[in-house]
Amino acid sequence: MTTSDDAALPKSVELLWRLDQPGGRGPKRGLTLDQILEAAIEVADTEGYAALSMNRVAKQLGFTAMSLYRYVDSKNTLVELLLDRVIGEPPHIPPGTPWRAALEFWARSEFEVIGRHPWWLDIPLKAPPMGPNNMAWLEAGLATLADTPVPEPLRLQLVMNLSLYVIGRRWAARDIAEGAGGEEDFTAALQRVLDPQRFPAIVSALTNRAFEQDDIDWEKGDFEFGLARMLDGYETLIRSFER
Structure with a gap:
């Protein structure tokens, strides 16, 4: 009988908590999981999240996508690792702070x-x-x-x-x-289309430059x-x- 304690952990959890050593079997490789994650962050910072793929990250590193799969088994796992990597460690809050x-x-x-x-x-x-x-x-x-x-x-x-x-x-x-096209475009467009009888509160806010x-x-x-x-x-x- 398998209990919840015996159930296999998701691959991403094993990697996040360093319970698995990716790429450890076979000939020595020139990659680490940390390098892969940092390369993925570089790609996303430059090109956006939509650009992330195993092929694109591999190209960033100068490797093939197959090389990455020795360390990260799928893009989904890579993304779960990035979800934790990017947020980093929390700030230090001195004990006794209200x-x-x-x-x-x-x-x-x-x-x-x-x-x-x-x-x-x-x-x-x-x-x-x-x-x-x-x-x-x-x-x-x-x-x-x-x-x-x-x-x-x-x-x-x-x-x-x-x-x-x-x-x-x-x-x-x-x-x-x-x-947005800018605050001036936003307010100018609203002033042209809003009926003060229907939207008196918004018109008042515009008149008093609440958005500016x-x-x-x-x-x-x-x-x-x-x-x-x-x-x-x-x-x-x-x-x-x-x-």
């Missing part, structure tokens, strides 16, 4: 890391990430709430929802930046405004457990 400051720093750090490799957002998330870096981020996030009276299941929800907010804001900022505040970095400004409001809500919730 939970709100710690969680805010954690969220800002995740926002910045994803921004360095925006194609990471295009990786399909078919299952919860299981790599050591993603686990380290989760550990760091949960640790910020360790001294609060919030029950364990709810702590997990708070951290996961905050991470989803970070990813969503980074995704929206990237796609809007890529597709030059002193606001919309990418970070929107993110930090929403982050602060989320943490306000977290603070209210945590206080409710302290009564």
